[in-house]
Amino acid sequence: MNFLKTTTFLIAAGLATPLLAQDAGGRIDIVVQPEPPSLMLGLVQNGPTQLVAGDIYESLLRYNTDLEPQPSLAKSWEISEDGLTYTFHLQDGVKWHDGEPFTSADVVFSADVFLRETHARMRSSLAYVDSIEAPDDQTVVFKLKTPFGPFIGVFEAGTMPMIPKHIYEGTDYANNPMNATPIGTGPFKFESWEKGSYIHLVKNEDYYLEGKPHLDEVYYRVIPDAASRAVAFETGEVDVLPGGSVENWDVQRLTELDNTCSTGKGWEFFAPHAFMWLNNREGPTADVRFRQAVMYAMDREFVKDVVWNGFGKVATGPVSSKTNFYSDDVTQYDYNPEKAKELLAEMGYDGTPVSILPLPYGETWQRWAEAVRQNLQEVGITVDIDSADVAGWNEKTSQWDYDMAFTYLYQYGDPALGVSRNYVESQIEKGSPWNNVEGYRNPEMDAKWAAAAVSPSPDERTKIYSEIQKEIVDDVPVAWLLEIEFPTIYNCNVQDLVTTGIGVSDGLRDAWIKQE
């Protein structure tokens, strides 16, 4: 009896303590790098913008680390048997930061009017949508023209942020003065932005979830130098280093500091997938044997262990193992210089030099290019390393002026959203670094990509995507390198920092600080 009492007491105490601490409020400082150009997520969707604006704006759903949909502004939803009708029921009592009620009219405006005009990625998904209607204030119905498997994955804040109709309707969106003071429904409100120093967000007291957010305020700190960012974490100036904000060789040193935690979670939705575009149009890279030789010549495990300090996983093909529809039933390109030399001899490679264009995103990428150059030289390929800043890289890749160019693409949770765009013929178009830049053409494969996107049956989709992976890996349209892992480093007192597949960029709705 006594024993039971004690246990109950202990359990009660165990429950009460964290709850008390959770309610204690507090402040978190996070690095944002580089400084975002704007916080209006409907107009700008780059990484830094979403990192900050993920606190301000929300969408209908969130996705857990297994990429399963979770309630956000929609408390429940149904998908019809034929996969054509998506019905969402909105949360009650949601208000915009200026006090206006959030209703289904805002959803229709955001998806059907605003984002159709401003959001390139959303626009391509909206092509499958026949109509978006609001039968009442709390209900929204999306009707599709054909089934579109990945559609349940587009209700994420960076893809379909909810935009306040009462502020934007009928205005010139890009020049609306309210862009400087963004209004969303999210857990934190915009307070101030000292350009070059910090962005200050404060708790949304009227947030629709009782007791959330826990924090009183968040500062996003702009620290332009990678070494200085590492030092800022060391001195306790910042509490959180989002993935990719320090160089890899600092990651290990920092994670060994006292009271420092790190996690690789929170990137499942984006699943950054690194590869080299190999120019399929001209030069040695136009020959499939040369491209296969490149795959065999590279010691990708070495790069993972040394250049990336062991983070990540060597990619086996176009689809990331972090997402659904991944298949490992493909040709494995292990490090095999002899095989590479055979392939080069078979094609009669004459020593024509090829250039490598690294990504201008810091030292890691530069070293990676150097490692690849060395591997290729070892099998007899003549290699130059090209260089460019970000604008120059964009120009060269989107104008197809390269032989081999490093890049990485987000997978956005589904091959139809983030993968197929790099391999189908309809996506060959100059002027963008986000499409089929390598110029791979395979009409038979195009038909399969299209069929997989619109199939209503997940099993059918799995089957088609497995076939695609098996075949395309032999063609080597691009040289797949690494499923990148960007560990988030943080002070261990910060709890529930990463709770979704989008991680810190999904906002700090659930985060709280453990009091000591």
Added chain:
Amino acid sequence: MSLITTILGRLVKAAITLLAIAVLNFFLIHAAPGDPAAVLAGEAGAADPLFIAQLRERFGLDQPLYVQLWSYVKNVLTLDLGYSFRQGMPVYDLIAQRLPATLLLTLSSFVISLSLGIAFGVAAAARVGKASDSVLTTIALLFYATPLYWAALMAVLVFSVQLGWLPGFGYETVGSGYSGLARAWDILQHLILPALTLGLFFMAVYMRMTRASMLEVSQMDFVKTARAKGLSGPVIRRRHILRNALLPVVTLAGLQAGQLIGGAVLTETVFAWPGIGRLMFESLEARDYNTILGVFLVSAAMVIVFNILTDIVYRIVDPRIGAKS
């Protein structure tokens, strides 16, 4: 009278020079690969031709280059620096926001380097050949040769991480809510490391130059005369030697002053100082044409203004210069 006409003449020339610089800058920045629309699209993670075309139209980049140049020159002539489409603000406001931080940093480092440099130079010259002279010149040589970036990081590591004496980053304590004197004290603490680091190189230069110049002047006949008159050592040094030795230092100080706006990019980057050097660098990377042209123009104007000021200071230090012309 002659001073005023000289200055007026210089101002007219300066205006023409500035306009030429503006046009040259325009072509330079447009010659760089890529444009702001492509950079924004590149960052978006996805883009279709419609998206990029929309951006170009919004930024006025769909116009022929000569039309863009003409509208830019018209803007410059009416002192309008244009609009930063990337940051969604008039360039004038952007620069005005960042200018105080940069001026505070560069002016303090200017004052520190100039005063300490001259003081150490004089001290070293007075003790020429002695051990203290060697120590001072060696230290100066060290500062002169140290890369700024490394010195800055080391300063942060030692004084901020290891010793914890001074804050290593930023302009002030973020979210402290300080005001008035408390805020000034807070900013001063943040200012010390970057201002000293930035000032080290020029301090070394001024010191070496002052020392060499003092030694040279001290060999001259009028110094011997002064000594023969029975003037004391300190008086000779201050009134006769230093004043004559300062001219080359003034020239150099004029050069440093010209860089007050654009010369602190590295320091601002390492210390996360929210200044205009960083604005310039980031705008360049983003091909934010109007912002970068605006910063260039303001820096160019600054160089010209300080050239004129240097000329005036020459006349004050050495009145013979005005008399000759």
